[in-house]
Amino acid sequence: MNYITIKDVAKRLNLSVSTISRAFNDKYDIKKETKDVILETAKEMGYRPNPMAKKLIQRRSFNIGIVVPEFINGYFPEVIIGAQEILFEKGYQVLITQSNECFETELKNVQTLENNMVDGLLLSISCETSNTEYYQKLVKNGLPIVLFNRVNKDLNTSKVLFNDYKWAFFATEHLITQGYKKIVCLKGADNLSLSHERVRGFTDAFKKHKTIITKDKIIPTGFYAEDGMRVAEAMIKNNDIPDAIFACNDPTAIGAMKVFKKNGYRIPDDIAFVGFTESKMADLIDPPLTSVSQPTLDIGREAAKLLIEQIENRTGSHLPQTVTLNGQLNIRESSVRI
Amino acid sequence: MNYITIKDVAKRLNLSVSTISRAFNDKYDIKKETKDVILETAKEMGYRPNPMAKKLIQRRSFNIGIVVPEFINGYFPEVIIGAQEILFEKGYQVLITQSNECFETELKNVQTLENNMVDGLLLSISCETSNTEYYQKLVKNGLPIVLFNRVNKDLNTSKVLFNDYKWAFFATEHLITQGYKKIVCLKGADNLSLSHERVRGFTDAFKKHKTIITKDKIIPTGFYAEDGMRVAEAMIKNNDIPDAIFACNDPTAIGAMKVFKKNGYRIPDDIAFVGFTESKMADLIDPPLTSVSQPTLDIGREAAKLLIEQIENRTGSHLPQTVTLNGQLNIRESSVRI
């Protein structure tokens, strides 16, 4: 592509390559006039420094890699937008990579990013990822990494978390105070700590209100609307219908709602719903879905900030920090007793 | 990060660097035994070839850049998944970049990707992008580019398109044959050729059925649910309610539906809806939304195939091809007269 090199510019101006180099990295003493001439002619000639050569020497790219497990659910895209906002501001460029919830792809992606000499990584692991050996090695080698949302406790890095426990607790308590008795929890992917946190919040809310929760009130479900539908169909088939459902994410809640509505159940009169990680859909469906909204943009922003801090303060010893962000329970018709 | 170089391996084995290099790029004659030993010791030492040095010399990265305008709507993520599938298979890695519908960011993203020496670009322009000078230059310089979905006619590259005209036509015709008379079109972003194609399909369907369509039946709307809501509120306020709405995408349709439902209108009895570029929501909302589904995965796959073809056949003169894919009208309750 870019066939004009620093040598061409040097030749044209009868200067040495080092002088040209200086003009482009204004840290050396260089006569302002020469610099101006150089910059101008360089631009005219269409010269752009070859970043590969630069990276080869400097071992630094001003690129940040983002690794997410999926991005059809709206959540990760928003986090990315938040991160990008901060990173752009600080002069970093962003390379995004998605793994389709596949561990192998995730690893490949990370390696591609390494190959491109990213200065750091914003990472949210796939639900398949339980072996964190490779990441441990990266951390040990000093690659700045910030985990967000999907974290792993074996990895000693900075983390940006959502307070899943607390908001699952509140969401459940909301259902309890509305007077619902038979409340069921649709649990997400088993490998993820956030799933456990949400279930823990659910359980503890019951404990607080002295209700005994039996094991079978927590139903392993999954991520997608189809999973919610499947579970709802099973409930109807078994004629074992709860008063209310606390779903560990919106799509499963919405899928289940659809099935119940189709079968003539009224929401929230016959069965109430609360979702989690509020999606755009929550407010658009009928009835609107009560859900816990996460500060997606802020999660991205915080993660980016932590990462930059770590990158730019590489000399000083780095202490991993954990930032936990708060959300909001948006109460809508799907869970309000009339 | 990676401090072990080819020299270290050479020294350790008492071989020359060139021999090591040969072992890693099996195109040279090299004794199988030496190769095996080299590969093994290299692995043991944790050596990985430095891709920067490689790219510097080969001007090639086996990385493909993807540039999309947004990815919260589900459409682009799916296309990307399709593209990734093909690209991975052929040994390419994928670097994704999103511009938030901002022309400036888009350009920066493209330059980052150039800087990483991507072998080619899969590009869908932002709705702000009308100046294609920069892209023209890239194409002229020989960077393989395939445009998809959001294309620009000034750019003489391969393209993967959806037959927007045809399916807008069919969708509108469906409403007409259902007996709806007063049909309004909610039009998308003005800068995009696909918006015009969809409106053209809408208009031609009317022509075919000898109905006269007046200018004000096409309402500039936008992308998002909020836009649809705004338009619906205006209709209600002006008491100018159509029989049916053909929305140029799902979110606007769903937003408008919500407002009408809230105001007591029954769907489809009082007002019918058809969307476009079917989203996951279409089937989940109430009533389910008739919409035109696009073969998102195939769009990605086709674009990737065209790009690889062009990259790997660089010697031969390249003729830009345009692939147009077909979709499907998924008829659901929102538009069916009872």
Place this chain on the structure above:
DNA sequence: TTGTAAGCGTTATCAA
């Protein structure tokens, strides 16, 4: 203030 020359980690050419 500018130039010279070594070096970043590879691959490629030529010799051996």
Place this chain on the structure above:
DNA sequence: TTGATAACGCTTACAA
């Protein structure tokens, strides 16, 4: 089948 050595395009001591 292997080894020297010159590139690739840039930065950076050190010298001038």
